[in-house]
Amino acid sequence: MEELKRSVAREALKFIEDDMIVGLGTGSTTAYFIEYLGKLIMEEELEDVYGVPTSYQARLLALENGVPVVGLDEVDAIDIAVDGADEVDPYLNLIKGRGAALTMEKIIEYRAGTFLVLVDESKLVERLGQKVPVPIEVIPAAWRAIAEEIEVFNATAELRMASKKDGPVVTDNGNFILDARFHRIDDPLDLEIELNNIPGVVENGIFADIADIVLVGTREGVKRLER
Numbered sequence: 001m002e003e004l005k006r007s008v009a010r011e012a013l014k015f016i017e018d019d020m021i022v023g024l025g026t027g028s029t030t031a032y033f034i035e036y037l038g039k040l041i042m043e044e045e046l047e048d049v050y051g052v053p054t055s056y057q058a059r060l061l062a063l064e065n066g067v068p069v070v071g072l073d074e075v076d077a078i079d080i081a082v083d084g085a086d087e088v089d090p091y092l093n094l095i096k097g098r099g100a101a102l103t104m105e106k107i108i109e110y111r112a113g114t115f116l117v118l119v120d121e122s123k124l125v126e127r128l129g130q131k132v133p134v135p136i137e138v139i140p141a142a143w144r145a146i147a148e149e150i151e152v153f154n155a156t157a158e159l160r161m162a163s164k165k166d167g168p169v170v171t172d173n174g175n176f177i178l179d180a181r182f183h184r185i186d187d188p189l190d191l192e193i194e195l196n197n198i199p200g201v202v203e204n205g206i207f208a209d210i211a212d213i214v215l216v217g218t219r220e221g222v223k224r225l226e227r
């Protein structure tokens with residue numbers, strides 16, 4: 001599995017050119033990409049490339065590996081964003097947010113000229129929600145109310161608990177995460193919009209109609225899916 005992640009991360013480097021502003025995603029697959037990107041920059045095979053991190057994890061990795069970072073408010077445009085995903089459906093709709101970085105990821109990836117997604121074949125599903133819940137970032141005071149309100153969508157929601165800290169996961173933005181399991185997601189774009197209409201919801205992990213290209217690491221090599 002790690003080798004599949006490495007192979008898509010290596011393939012993603014082919015999309016990066018001099019003078020690009022690159023959105024840096026979060027997670028284990030993107031971590032390889034940031035490592036390899038840093039190597040090319042340090043070896044001066046790429047020049048004037050800057051990364052816009054989607055999380056503290058991406059920022060730390062970029063700094064560690066020699067990728068210069070800038071904030072979203074310091075750039076005019078993002079040429080390309082590179083990130084992993086937890087599920088990809090046949091229309092390239094995604095579920096993201098296992099790493100709790102979904103809000104900044106969506107802010108950056110929505111604005112990128114190209115949004116390139118890196119996954120291994122285990123992430124491909126027929127329908128979103130088949131394997132993983134939909135993460136929803138919420139304002140802490142509203143978590144219980146939102147968890148109840150989500151039941152009207154035929155879903156159950158659980159507050160995500162931390163593993164190396166007592167109590168709930170707190171996102172980079174100081175919020176909580178609800179993991180929502182839906183009976184069936186028929187229209188990802190509609191659900192994405194509906195969830196964001198609930199007061200107290202900051203953002204949700206459905207990324208409908210945003211991905212441009214998905215690189216899939218398989219045992220037979222890297223496959224390219226495009227919308």
Ligand SMILES: O=C(CO)[C@H](O)[C@H](O)COP(=O)(O)O
Nearest residue numbers: 027028029084097098099101
């Ligand atoms: O959405 C994410 C973080 O919020 C990640 O991109 C997603 O969870 C995939 O991670 P990995 O590459 O480790 O499987």
